[in-house]
Amino acid sequence: MSPLLPLPVTAADRETCAATDVLRRVGEKWSVLILALLSERPYGFNELDRTVVPVSRRILTRTLRTLEADGLIKRGEKYELTGLGRSLLPLVVALGEWAVAHADEIADARMAARG
Numbered sequence: 001m002s003p004l005l006p007l008p009v010t011a012a013d014r015e016t017c018a019a020t021d022v023l024r025r026v027g028e029k030w031s032v033l034i035l036a037l038l039s040e041r042p043y044g045f046n047e048l049d050r051t052v053v054p055v056s057r058r059i060l061t062r063t064l065r066t067l068e069a070d071g072l073i074k075r076g077e078k079y080e081l082t083g084l085g086r087s088l089l090p091l092v093v094a095l096g097e098w099a100v101a102h103a104d105e106i107a108d109a110r111m112a113a114r115g
Helices: 011-015 018-026 031-040 045-051 057-069 083-101 103-114
Strands: 073-075 079-081
Touching (some): 018 031, 018 083, 031 045, 031 057, 031 073, 031 079, 045 057, 057 073, 079 083, 083 103
Antiparallel strands (some): 073 079
16 A cells, blocks of 8 residues: 655645645634634624634734635625535534543643653
């Protein structure tokens, strides 16, 4: 069986990897929270600004534009998830559930690594 990754893995391989690109996006500080909010219902900008505290309006605008450019949300009268954004949610939720389920193990491993 051949490896899934080219060996050696170069910086160019990492930069052009589709998975790395998506993980970078969902790893941003506010992206997952905004996607989670929009999974419940559409939000106007001012509603998001009041709901996502303490994000600045500049960072909120940048995050929304990036999510829109990636096709995960769309902007009309309000911001809402696209089909692509909805298809990402179960994966993000699964990652969050895994993190909660293993939080103690992760904390223990970090403490052990510090000595």
